[in-house]
Amino acid sequence: MDGKVETFKARLVAKGIFRSRDLANGRQDSFPNGSLDESIYMMQPEGFIEKGQMDKVCKLQKSIYGLKQASRSWNIRFDQAVKGFGFIQNPDEPCVYKRIKGDKLVFLILYVDDILLIGNDVGVLTSVKEWLAKQFDMKDLGEASFILGIQVIRDRKNRTIALSQASYIDKILSRFSMQDSKKGMLPFRHGIKLSKEQVPKNEHEEQFMSRVPYASAVGSLMYAMLCTRPDICFAVGIVSRFQSKPGPDHWTAVKHIFKYLKRTRDNMLVYSGGDLVPVGYTDSDFQSDSDSRKSTSGAVFTIGGGAVIWRSIKQSCIADSTMEAEYVAACEAAKEAVWLRQFLIDLEVVPSANKQITIYCDNSGAVANSKEPRSHKRGKHIERKYHLLREIVQRGDVTITKIASAENLADPFTKALPQKSFDGHLENMGMRDMTHLL
Incomplete structure (x- = not known):
C-alpha cells in the first residue's frame, strides 16, 4: 500500500515463446480467469509429475500466464462480465467503464488486471466490489493510495487531489546509481545541443558506453514522464532520440535529468475540484534538431488547474517557416483536443464537456491560418493532412486563440527555459511540492 513489496508469489508460467503465432498478445491471479477457445497442451511442471505418468502432458482448462493470448482471454471475459452487470465501455478509452x-x-478503470473504482455512493461501490469478488479471484486493497506506482494524496478539506511518484523516483535513482548525486536545477540545460554526431569517438568511449544502461535509463525516465512528470517531457524526448548509438554527452544529459528528479522528487501534479474546463496550449520551436532540421511540437492540456495531457515530439516534416511549424503543432494539439472533448462528453460528469476547447497559440500566422487560408504563396506546400486543423475549428470542436509567448504553458515542451520562466510554467500546470499533506 505504500509502494513497497508486500507479498511474494510462485507462479506457473507457460513457455509461450515456443508457441506458433497466435492471437495478440487485478487483481489477484486474474489471467487464469480467462477461458480458452482452443486445445492447448503443455509439459508437466517439474515437481508435480507422478510416478508412471512421465510421458503425459497437461491439457490446459484455463488461460495461464505465459500464453500469448492470456491477456486477451482475460480481457474478453472481464469485458463481457462487466457489461452484463450494466457497465458501458467508453468508446474513446476502452479501459474505462x-x-x-x-x-x-460508478466508474471502473481497468489496467491489465488492476481495477480502480470511482463513484459518488459508498453503498453502490460496495455492491460492485462484492459482485466482482464473486466473478473473479480478487483482492480488495481498500481506498486507493498507490496505483501503478503512483501515490494518490487527497486533501478533502481543500478539495484537491495530488499524484506523486516519489517512491518510484527513489527506486530509479538507486537503480542507476544516482541516489548520491548532486541535485540539478533544470532537467535540460539551456544552450546545450545534442546530435547523432556525438557518438563515441575512440575505443575508450566505446567501452565506457557499452557498460552504460542508456535505453533502460531512458525508459525508466519515460514512465515517470508519462504518468506525473510533464516537467521532464522535453528533456526525455531529446535524449530518447539517441538510443541506437548514444555517446558520453547523451549519457551526461540523461544523468542531468536524474539529478533534477532528485531535487524535485516531492513535486506532484495537483488538481482542484473547482474549474473543470479543459484548456489547451500549443507551441513549436523552429528546426531545432541538428541532424534533421525538424522542429519540435509541444502541447499541454489542463483541467482543474493541473495538466492531464502533455507531449513533446519531433515533427515528421521539415517546416519552412515558424508559421508552418506552429501550424503543424496546432494541428496535432487539435486532434488531441477532439479526443479529450469526446472522452469527457462520454463520461457525463463534466458540465463544460460539450463546449469547444480553447487552444492557445503564440503565433499569429498559425492562428489566422487555422481559421481560413492565408498567404497562399508561403503556405501552399504544407501537407494536406495538417489542414485537418481548419476542419476541426470550423466544426466547432476547438478554437485557436492568440496568447503571449511568456504565458504559453506549452513553451517548456519545445525548448530549455531559464529557471524563473520554467518554474512559473510548472506552477501554472499544477506541479508543486505538497509534502505537507503526507
Missing part, C-alpha cells in the same frame, strides 16, 4: 443509475454513478 461507467454505470449510471439515477444520480448514482
